[in-house]
Amino acid sequence: LKEAGVKRIAFSPQDTYLVTWRSRTQEDDKTGGNVAVFISASGETLRRFSQKSVDRWPTLKWSQNEKYSIQMVTNQLRLFTDKDPTRFVAKIDQKKVSNFEISSTGSYVAAASPEVNSTPGAIGIFTLPDFKKTAGRSLFKCEEFNLQWDPNGKYLLAQASVVSDQSGESYYGETHQYLIHADGSLSQQLRFSNKGPIQDMQWSPDGKYFVIIQGHMPATASLYMPEECVKKFEFGKASWNTIRWSPHGRFLMLGGFGALQGQLHFWDAYKRKKCGVAQDRCGPKFFDWSPDSRRFITATIRPLRTVDNGFRIWSYAGELKLEKKIDQLYQASYVSAAEGTYENKPQSPRLKGRKLADFAAVKAPKAYVPPSLRGKMGGGSLSAQLRKERSASGPTRVGTGQAGGKNVDKNRKKRERRRRKAVDKAESNKKDDAKPPAAAPAPVVEEKKQPEPQKEMSEEDALKKRVKQLKKKLRQIAQLEEKDVSALNEGQVTKLKSKPTIESELAEVERKLASL
Secondary structure (H helix, E strand, O other), X not given: OOOOOEEEEEEOOOOOEEEEEEOOOHHHHHXXXXXXXXXXXXXXXXXXXXXXXXXXXXXXXXXXXXXXXXXXXXXXXXXXXXXXXXXXXXXXXXXXXXEEEEXXXXXXXXXXXXXXXXXXXXXXXXXXOOXXXXXXXXXXXXXXXXXXXXXXXXXXXXXXXXXXXXXXXXXXXXXXXXXXXXXXXXXXXXOOOOOOOXXXXXXXXXXXXXXXXXXXXXXXXXXXXXXXXXXXXXXXEEOOOEEEEOOOOOEEEEEOOOOOOOEEEEEEOOOOEEEEEEEOOOOOOEEEEOOOOOEEEEEEOOOOOOOOOEEEEEEOOOOEEEEEEOOOOXXXXXXXXXXXXOOOOOOOHHHOOOOXXXXXXXXOOOOOOOHHHOXXXXXXXXXXXXXXXHHHHOOOOOOOOOOOHHHXXXXXXXXXXXXXXXXXXXXXXXXXXXXXXXXXXXXXXXXXXXXXXXXXXXXXXXXXXXXXXXXXXXXXXXXXXOOOHHHOOXXXXXXHHXXXXXXXXXXXXXXXXXXX
């Protein structure tokens, strides 16, 4: 297989086809396009078409059984079948369509279009292969979409987001979450008690539940049932932004990666109890479960990080089982296994009754010990050890009498000289006090320069200055929200609580400034 200048690739679900994209050139106009579809086994070119931008990659997707494939073009979705994958047999006309996803069963396709000027955006669900619309809704505040079907192809989670928040409540834009049933029986927006973006959302492998992490740090993680869009359980608040279900759906990992501190919280989703806690401080960029749902891997890889490369393997209870350092690591993952290869086992009986602190990977750092004292200290702090050594040796006594008599005489003579000097100095001070005081020179009065009068600040300048001060405080609060709330001091917690007051004052000041 030879294709020059390839920058993007994508395989079909069963690896039958390979799609490549490269920057468009004049030569591509002659050969049929810069996107090529190959048959993986033979390397034969199936067809070509043109695509200028790679922003929506891939624009050609298959159903899980590869019976249908859909290509997204301007204002249109085109349907192809496995009988003739070079010619489309049906199409959907939808203005500004920017994203689409085929359900896992291959029965439906969801298409989304963003809001343009005053025209609202839209999400539609259509049957395959006849493209009949069964559900949909119009919505505002939508520029980008994240569409996720449940494993059974019955429910769609749709996340709509905008880059900027016009209300000024957030610097991170605005996100909204929707749950849509494919048969049109329910279309509902999820409402959250706290403000903030959607950090992550994932379906359970059996499709019975989905988990959403929402809000600023510490974010809230919650478990929902899709039949009626009901919250069944709340995992609490922590510094997490990643959800990973084990293949069997029994165990769940909620982690904080990227800009967070690499905490891993392991849960038993069946019992809804926490199994363990761990922390990977090396900034992992890859993380996933093993096919048997008993192990979890975190890996620090290139080119995202050029130092501390390696991988660590944890148990479903947060125990570190293996750590391997590799100078240059580019990929680390488990070999996949067919469904049913491994049994869905519960927690080990040895973990029952144990406290999480017994096998938590997070330990308090030890006090620094100088190299000269390492291995010689039996415990305790360095200052305590030094005090112990001094008390054991006792004070040093200096002998008197015959031994050292020469030094005693010498020290006595020094004390006598110091005493005579003190007496002479006291007598000279008495004579000086007896003399009449000399006339003091007339003080020189310097003319004080009058400070220049300060210019009065206009009302507009004062409001602008106040806006800068309030925005600076909000930036500081945003940095605090990314930290673990348990690590904050009392002053920082007070600053976090003042956020609503600052935001309301900022809105009022900006309103006054706009009215000038």
